[in-house]
Amino acid sequence: MKELTCEDVLMAQMAAADGEEPAFSKAQLAAHMTGCANCQNELNQLLTLDRVLAGHTLAEPHVNLWPAIENRIAKPVLSWKPFALIGLLLIIYKLLEMLPARDLGMAFKLVPLVIVTLLFVLIKENPFRINTELVMER
Amino acid sequence: MDDAEAIKRCQQGDREVFRHLVERYQKRAVAHAMAILFNRDDAEDAVQEAFIDAFKAIATFDTSRMFYPWFYVLLRNRCYKMMAGRRPTESLDEALLLDSQRGVTEDTRLALEKALHSLTREEREIVCLKYFSGLSYDDLATHLQVPRGTVMSRLFNARRRLKGKLTRVVLREQEV
Numbered sequence: 001m002k003e004l005t006c007e008d009v010l011m012a013q014m015a016a017a018d019g020e021e022p023a024f025s026k027a028q029l030a031a032h033m034t035g036c037a038n039c040q041n042e043l044n045q046l047l048t049l050d051r052v053l054a055g056h057t058l059a060e061p062h063v064n065l066w067p068a069i070e071n072r073i074a075k076p077v078l079s080w081k082p083f084a085l086i087g088l089l090l091i092i093y094k095l096l097e098m099l100p101a102r103d104l105g106m107a108f109k110l111v112p113l114v115i116v117t118l119l120f121v122l123i124k125e126n127p128f129r130i131n132t133e134l135v136m137e138r
Numbered sequence: 139m140d141d142a143e144a145i146k147r148c149q150q151g152d153r154e155v156f157r158h159l160v161e162r163y164q165k166r167a168v169a170h171a172m173a174i175l176f177n178r179d180d181a182e183d184a185v186q187e188a189f190i191d192a193f194k195a196i197a198t199f200d201t202s203r204m205f206y207p208w209f210y211v212l213l214r215n216r217c218y219k220m221m222a223g224r225r226p227t228e229s230l231d232e233a234l235l236l237d238s239q240r241g242v243t244e245d246t247r248l249a250l251e252k253a254l255h256s257l258t259r260e261e262r263e264i265v266c267l268k269y270f271s272g273l274s275y276d277d278l279a280t281h282l283q284v285p286r287g288t289v290m291s292r293l294f295n296a297r298r299r300l301k302g303k304l305t306r307v308v309l310r311e312q313e314v
Binding site: 007010011014015018019020023045046049052053054055056057058059060061062063064065066068069070072073074 | 153156157160161164165166168169170172173178182185186189190193235236237238239241242246247250265266268269270271274275290291293294297298300301304
């Protein structure tokens with residue numbers, strides 16, 4: 001069996017004083033305590049400290065944080081969509097800029113496609129969605 | 139309205155009901171933040187930020203659990219973040235940390251506050267939660283997110299250090 005150190009014993013004694021289950025049996029603790037003057041002395045001091053602390057509570061200050069918190073949570077959360085749109089436009093601009101000077105025709109061909117795509121993004125419509133109502137009419 | 143009901147309504151998008159949680163727990167939260175930060179203004183800022191964090195994360199909260207232990211984890215994260223990179227303050231804040239019960243002298247209270255101030259934040263936190271909020275070892279383990287064994291050893295070390303910091307006079311006053 002592992003021999004108990006003073007620290008083991010004191011920790012277990014304080015756990016017992018706190019109403020918790022100590023890690024060692026009462027007999028083991030008592031056997032150590034009777035033969036150890038240091039532990040007896042330190043336990044007394046720790047129990048005195050307990051009494052000092054027991055005479056106090058945490059002061060709960062008067063606060064009213066709700067108005068500030070309400071303001072913060074009432075603010076609309078910034079949507080990522082406008083930033084995504086700006087990013088997309090910048091990428092398109094960069095792509096157009098990178099196109100070789102000779103082949104401007106290609107860039108002009110892409111412009112209407114980009115405009116139509118953006119239009120669908122803005123009106124939140126999916127051009128590939130099947131309109132079920134029309135299918136039913138048939 | 140109980141907490142679970144309030145949280146369910148918050149999860150359904152009722153922001154106003156969050157007020158119930160703020161008003162119920164703000165004083166306790168500021169007291170706990172003061173125990174870590176030892177400064178009233180910082181404590182209020184940390185609590186405010188923690189409530190905002192709680193509001194943002196409320197959708198993920200499991201209503202079968204208690205609100206405050208969950209909130210406390212957010213609060214101590216905020217407090218620790220606030221303390222990171224800061225030098226420990228030399229002087230005590232003017233705001234009171236402790237209330238004394240009858241029969242306890244002002245000198246004892248001040249000595250105890252000073253001794254608490256000299257502990258590390260983890261030690262101070264565990265002492266305050268154990269003695270002034272009356273948490274059991276299991277509750278401490280939940281609040282601090284550490285195993286029960288760590289609670290025992292941390293609390294024991296904090297007590298030893300606190301005993302060493304308190305003057306003999308203060309301890310002798312209390313001896314029966």
